[in-house]
Amino acid sequence: MKKNVLIIGAGGVAHVVAHKCAMNNDVLGDICIASRTQQKCDAIIESVLRKNHLKDSTKKLYSRTVNALDIPSLIDLIKDTQSEIVINVGQSYINMSVLEACIETGAVYMDTAIHEEPDKVCENPPWYANYEWKRKERCEQQGITAILGIGFDPGVVNAWCALAQKEYFDTIDTIDILDVNAGSHGKYFATNFDPEINFREFKKVWTWIDRQWVLQKVHSIRMDYDFPVVGTCPVYLTGHDELHSLSKNIDANSIRFWMGFGDHYLNVFSVLNNIGLLSEKPVKVAEGIEIAPIKVLKAVLPDPSSLAPGYTGKTCIGNFIRGTKDKAKREIFIYNTCDHAECYQEVESQAISYTAGVPAAAAAILVARGTWDVKHMVNVEELDPRPFIDLLDTMGLPTEVVESPVPFTPPVITSLESV
Structure with a gap:
């Protein structure tokens, strides 16, 4: 069982993740929100408290300042907060530094988007092979659970x-x-x-x-x-x-x-x-x-x-x-x-942030329970989907299935260039 969540980032998606984690803090434990601008973290906390979403008032909900590109600072933050689950919802430029800090500390790593370098746009596929997947072996060796792309799409x-x-x-x-x-x-x-x-x-x-x-x-x-x-x-x-x-x-x-x-x-x-x-x-x-x-x-x-x-x-x-x-x-x-x-009305968010943030919180719950604590690096499709989808049904993102739907038939698409 894992407990204590560190949320990296203080944007719209982090706002939703914080609300949903707070609503399940009896499972997840203490929650820390950290970003470069602590005032933004505190505004999220105010929203959570305003909506009375802190389920267990004995658990902490607090903020810290961190430069997520500074790996030693991240390591210190994870240790200081005793966080066993790290949800990275900052800009995708920070993925590799946050992942590295998780590997060094043994914390679970999650993100909602593929890593990017500021000077490299739309890299050639399969893009994950350039960054995250290069850490697969280390995660396996050290028993680190790393779940990549756990928003809505991807996720x-x-x-x-x-x-x-x-x-x-x-x-x-x-x-x-x-x-x-x-x-x-x-x-x-x-x-x-x-x-x-x-x-x-x-x-x-x-x-x-x-x-x-x-x-x-x-x-x-x-x-x-x-x-x-x-x-x-x-x-x-x-x-x-x-x-x-x-x-x-x-x-x-x-x-x-x-x-x-x-x-x-x-x-x-x-x-x-x-x-x-x-x-x-x-x-x-x-x-x-x-x-x-x-x-x-x-x-x-x-x-x-x-x-x-x-x-x-x-x-x-x-x-x-x-x-x-x-x-x-x-x-x-x-x-x-x-x-x-x-x-x-529920979490003071718009639906785009909501659809990206709820799945990350759901995944944290599944990891905390041990269901998704797989001890290696995975993309979401490599995990058992049923517990995740069933949990989302109860957290505000129900899945519907239509048999024989309205047809979707794209034209024949050919390539302008080969990889």
């Missing part, structure tokens, strides 16, 4: 793939992961999570088709799909974290990711991209200061956590899966819908 969608392979199909032909936000935040333009990380996703589209990596242009292939609850929405073929592990761990011919974008978003994105404001490469301004344009853009756009109070509408994220069962063709759509206003 829950990976578990759905494992569930499909285990319970619904004998063979899988295609998996199409569809992610649409049919909500409205009322701002002229904003991103639902860290703008810097968000925009970096849209440089290249690496996707897995006919058991090989295929490169396509960003926002070049569109499909309209009639989703449950939210109705017909446009989605575009996009590269995404989970493809880099699913291509290795799930026996399917093609695995693709599609994200919803409205015309207004795409128009603003195109202008920002064309004038260079999405660049991660530093430029020198007249005063001699060097700064990456994307960091300036991040500074002027609304903080994603500030969108929550006025957000309306719903999200729908699901896997459209084709294959065979008992020699007959089968198609299912396994999905979740989440309401922005309901998320705010």
Whole structure:
């Protein structure tokens, strides 16, 4: 049994993780929230207390300051807080330093996104092999549980793939992961999570088709799909974290990711991209200061956590899966819908942060109970999906399954370049 949780980061996802961990602190023990800005951590704590979500008042909920790129400081923090579970929901630039600190201290490691280097965007697949997977052997040798990509996508969608392979199909032909936000935040333009990380996703589209990596242009292939609850929405073929592990761990011919974008978003994105404001490469301004344009853009756009109070509408994220069962063709759509206003009422968050944060807290509970404390490094699809999905059903993210859903039939997609 593991206890005491250290949450690294103080953004929108950390906010949700803290609420859900506090609601289960009888299992998880003390909770520390740490980031560079302790004031942000304290604001999360105030929200948890305001909603009366600290289940066991004898357990501590407190904050610390830390530079998550400073491995010795992280090691000291983990030891000082006696944290046995570390949930990394900071920027993905810090993954490797937090992972290293966990290996050095014996703590469980979790994150919600693939590692990134500031000067490397959309690296060639399988991206995990460049960073996290290089630590697999050390985790195995030292009995370290490291769970990679335990948000929603990646995370829950990976578990759905494992569930499909285990319970619904004998063979899988295609998996199409569809992610649409049919909500409205009322701002002229904003991103639902860290703008810097968000925009970096849209440089290249690496996707897995006919058991090989295929490169396509960003926002070049569109499909309209009639989703449950939210109705017909446009989605575009996009590269995404989970493809880099699913291509290795799930026996399917093609695995693709599609994200919803409205015309207004795409128009603003195109202008920002064309004038260079999405660049991660530093430029020198007249005063001699060097700064990456994307960091300036991040500074002027609304903080994603500030969108929550006025957000309306719903999200729908699901896997459209084709294959065979008992020699007959089968198609299912396994999905979740989440309401922005309901998320705010429960934990003072919007649904994008909620869908990413709840799974991390659920995984921490499963580790604390011993169910997922596997003593080595895994991506989510390598774990038993049923306990996770059943727990999410009780924590605000229920899974629905539709047999013979509305068809989703993408066009034939060929590669612009080989790996």
